[in-house]
Structure formats: C-alpha cells, structure tokens
Amino acid sequence: MNGKTVLVTGGSRGIGAAIAVRLAGAGADVAITYTADETAAKEVVAAIEATGSRGFAVRADAGDAGDAAGAVDWAAQTLGRLDVLVNNAGVGVLGPLDALTPADVDRVLAVNVRGAFLAAQAAAGRMGEGGRIITIGTCMTQRVPGPGGTLYTMSKSALTGLTKALARELGGRGITANIVHPGPVDTDMNPADGPYAGPQAAMTALGRFGRPEEIAAMVAFLASEQAAYITGAEFSVDGGHAA
Known part of the structure; x- marks a missing residue:
C-alpha cells in the first residue's frame, strides 16, 4: 500500500478505526470521516500518523447527500488523489417491524444505502486504474438469526447489489468493488461482554466475537495489489455465522 491513498468513512471508532490504522500501517495515507466524536477521530489520526503515514479527519454525515459525496472530494484534494474508498459508515436500527417509523426508514436508508452509493459515485469519478471500492456489509445478509432486523438487513442487502453493479460498471477501468460481511465484532457499539453478546457468540461456529x-485484515487484502483479479465478490468474516 506504499504511496496509496485511502478514505474510510465512519473511521473514528470500531471496525472503521481498525481499518484506517491497518491500511496506514501498510503504507497508505488515510483520511477518515466522523459524525460526532472529534476526540476519537483525532486519536485515530494520531494512530495513523504513528505508523509514519499521513492522517486526516473531517466531520461528515453519510446521511447527508452533500456530505456523502463532499467527503470524497475533500479526501481526494487533501490526499492528492484517491485510490481506495472503504464504505464503512453505517447505522443500525433494530426492533419489531411494527415499531419502526418512517423516520427510522429514512435515516437508515439515507446513511447505509444512499450515502454509500453517493460516496462510490464520487470516488469512481476520482479513481484511476487499480482503484478499490470496499464496502462493509453484515453477516445478517447471509443469515438473519431472529426477528428485529428487517430494516437493517434490507439496507445492508442493498449494498451487495451495489457492489456487484459497481464491479460491472467499473471493471473496464480496472477498478474493483467488493463487500465484506462481518459477524458479531467486539466494538463499543456491540461489546463482547454486553447483555446480548452470549446469544450472538453462540450463533457462530467459533463461539466467539x-x-x-x-x-481490517480482509479489507487490507482486498485493497492490495494481490486482490486485483477479485471484484463483485462477497466475503464473510463472521466466525461461521452463516455456516
């Protein structure tokens, strides 16, 4: 990744932060977006810079159409160009079907679907041959373990269609598009010692978060030169959740 430039949306915490630091450690200059926690974003930038790479952060709400595309343009200008987009920003609204409101639907689709589409659209206009668009989905697109996930699963399932269509749209230009489906992952949003962790871990073949x-390791591979012949593909990193 030496000399490559990357934007990770939602990169101030959890999976996004791990991806940003991993790609920086591989030699890439990395920009991240965040929505609220500026302190956390600055900590990630410091971790990026500690690897010897350049790091930048900007406040941007993926649910805002202007921010979703504008963050890509900002990253390309700040970094000098854009080689890799990691569409990581997302929100999860879980609950009974009859409890979900139109506002819930609008927010989840705006962030998880429209924001990812607009970021990819903007990135495609900036990337040259060898560009990478990597999107973070969810294991729930492969197996829905119980009720309460209709809205979230619908939104993330749309990203699989987006990824496959991007692969066809951009393949002739040497740009790849792939999607990674994480299983239960130990983050501040879903801690491995949280009240709902036991059943989630039990649903995996490995029995753990x-x-x-x-x-981040899978994303780093897909962003690398070794993955140049992989596009339009789904990768489950879920501990066997879908097995």
Missing part, C-alpha cells in the same frame, strides 16, 4: 482487526 470477532476482533475489529480481523475485519
């Missing part, structure tokens, strides 16, 4: 770094 994943670590953000394990998702």
Whole structure:
C-alpha cells in the first residue's frame, strides 16, 4: 500500500478505526470521516500518523447527500488523489417491524444505502486504474438469526447489489468493488461482554466475537495489489455465522 491513498468513512471508532490504522500501517495515507466524536477521530489520526503515514479527519454525515459525496472530494484534494474508498459508515436500527417509523426508514436508508452509493459515485469519478471500492456489509445478509432486523438487513442487502453493479460498471477501468460481511465484532457499539453478546457468540461456529482487526485484515487484502483479479465478490468474516 506504499504511496496509496485511502478514505474510510465512519473511521473514528470500531471496525472503521481498525481499518484506517491497518491500511496506514501498510503504507497508505488515510483520511477518515466522523459524525460526532472529534476526540476519537483525532486519536485515530494520531494512530495513523504513528505508523509514519499521513492522517486526516473531517466531520461528515453519510446521511447527508452533500456530505456523502463532499467527503470524497475533500479526501481526494487533501490526499492528492484517491485510490481506495472503504464504505464503512453505517447505522443500525433494530426492533419489531411494527415499531419502526418512517423516520427510522429514512435515516437508515439515507446513511447505509444512499450515502454509500453517493460516496462510490464520487470516488469512481476520482479513481484511476487499480482503484478499490470496499464496502462493509453484515453477516445478517447471509443469515438473519431472529426477528428485529428487517430494516437493517434490507439496507445492508442493498449494498451487495451495489457492489456487484459497481464491479460491472467499473471493471473496464480496472477498478474493483467488493463487500465484506462481518459477524458479531467486539466494538463499543456491540461489546463482547454486553447483555446480548452470549446469544450472538453462540450463533457462530467459533463461539466467539470477532476482533475489529480481523475485519481490517480482509479489507487490507482486498485493497492490495494481490486482490486485483477479485471484484463483485462477497466475503464473510463472521466466525461461521452463516455456516
């Protein structure tokens, strides 16, 4: 990744932060977006810079159409160009079907679907041959373990279609598009010692939560030159959740 430039949306915590630091450690200059926690974003930038790479952060809400595309343009200008987009920003609204409101639907689709589409659209206009668009999905697109996930699963399933269509759209330009489906991962949003952790871990073949770094490892591979012949593909990093 030496000399490459990367934007990780939602990169101030959890899986996004792990991806940003992993790619920086591989030699890439990395920009991240965040929505609220500026302190956390600055800590990730410091971790990026500690690897010897350049790091930058900007406040941007993926649910805002202007921010979703504007963050890509900002990253390309700040970094000098854009080689890799990691569409990681997302929100999860879980609950009974009859409890979900139109506002819930609008917010989840705006962030998880429209934001990812607009970021990819903007990135495609900036990337040259060898570009990478990597999107973070969810294991729930492969197996929905119980009720309460209709809205979230619908939104993330749309990203599989987006990824496959991007692969066809951009393949002739040497740009790849792939999607990674994490299983339960130990983050502040879903801690491995949280009240709902036991049943989630039991649904995996390995009987445990994943670590953000394990998702980042797959993303780093897909961003590398070794993955140049992989596009339009789905990768489950889920501890056997879908097995």
